[in-house]
Amino acid sequence: MRRALLLVLVLVTAALTACGVVVGGGSGQGDPVEGGGGDGGMATAEARGQTFTSDVELARELTEAYWKQTFAASGLTYRPVTDFIAYQGDNGPACGDQQAVPNNAFYCPAGHFIAYDENWMRELYRQMGDGSVYVIIPHEFGHAVQIQLNTAFRLNVERELQADCFAGGTLGALVKGGSLQTEPGDEDELLVNLAAAGDPTDDWLRPDAHGTAQQRQTMFAKGYDRGTSAC
Numbered sequence: 413m414r415r416a417l418l419l420v421l422v423l424v425t426a427a428l429t430a431c432g433v434v435v436g437g438g439s440g441q442g443d444p445v446e447g448g449g450g451d452g453g454m455a456t457a458e459a460r461g462q463t464f465t466s467d468v469e470l471a472r473e474l475t476e477a478y479w480k481q482t483f484a485a486s487g488l489t490y491r492p493v494t495d496f497i498a499y500q501g502d503n504g505p506a507c508g509d510q511q512a513v514p515n516n517a518f519y520c521p522a523g524h525f526i527a528y529d530e531n532w533m534r535e536l537y538r539q540m541g542d543g544s545v546y547v548i549i550p551h552e553f554g555h556a557v558q559i560q561l562n563t564a565f566r567l568n569v570e571r572e573l574q575a576d577c578f579a580g581g582t583l584g585a586l587v588k589g590g591s592l593q594t595e596p597g598d599e600d601e602l603l604v605n606l607a608a609a610g611d612p613t614d615d616w617l618r619p620d621a622h623g624t625a626q627q628r629q630t631m632f633a634k635g636y637d638r639g640t641s642a643c
């Protein structure tokens with residue numbers, strides 16, 4: 413555990429000093445002021461990614477922009493999710509005949525949408541910082557990409573670890589490309605989230621393992637360091 417943490421820190425610290433503040437992209441007006449409380453790592457007042465809501469929107473926007481570009485580079489067309497749904501507790505959308513559960517985020521292949529328990533994710537954001545959003549959302553989009561690539565997995569854990577790798581690769585590309593700026597402390601947030609919060613259960617897809625915290629951190633770091641093509 414300790415070693416994995418150090419490994420990821422070494423890999424991540426090179427380029428990552430934190431994540432969540434974004435330059436470029438423009439439309440930062442109208443973000444509702446929210447009680448983000450103990451979130452460290454936020455920077456200038458002008459930048460997007462200053463509130464839970466804007467971080468969530470930004471994570472979605474940047475992740476899909478990344479995949480659109482990446483698919484296009486391979487002569488493929490990325491298909492954006494049909495919906496991105498915030499729900500509360502038991503009020504989540506069904507996926508096929510499966511009901512959404514509280515305290516989760518998930519990708520639904522049948523409807524090609526992503527949904528998340530807003531209060532759950534907001535609490536993670538408050539407790540652990542914006543890194544939670546930038547791990548969970550790219551992870552779920554990773555599943556949306558797997559479907560489009562028709563990737564076959566023998567084990568659910570392979571699916572989950574590749575989604576972690578995709579999340580790391582996406583984040584790495586956004587940081588290296590300048591879409592995301594990082595701040596001191598964000599690397600710790602990312603690690604904490606991988607170990608604790610970055611593991612949405614995806615219960616109805618497969619109720620199996622997602623991988624140990626060490627495996628997840630290693631795969632995230634692999635993606636971050638070498639790109640999604642290495643996943």
Ligand SMILES: [Zn+2]
Binds near residue numbers: 612614
């Ligand atoms: Zn997953």
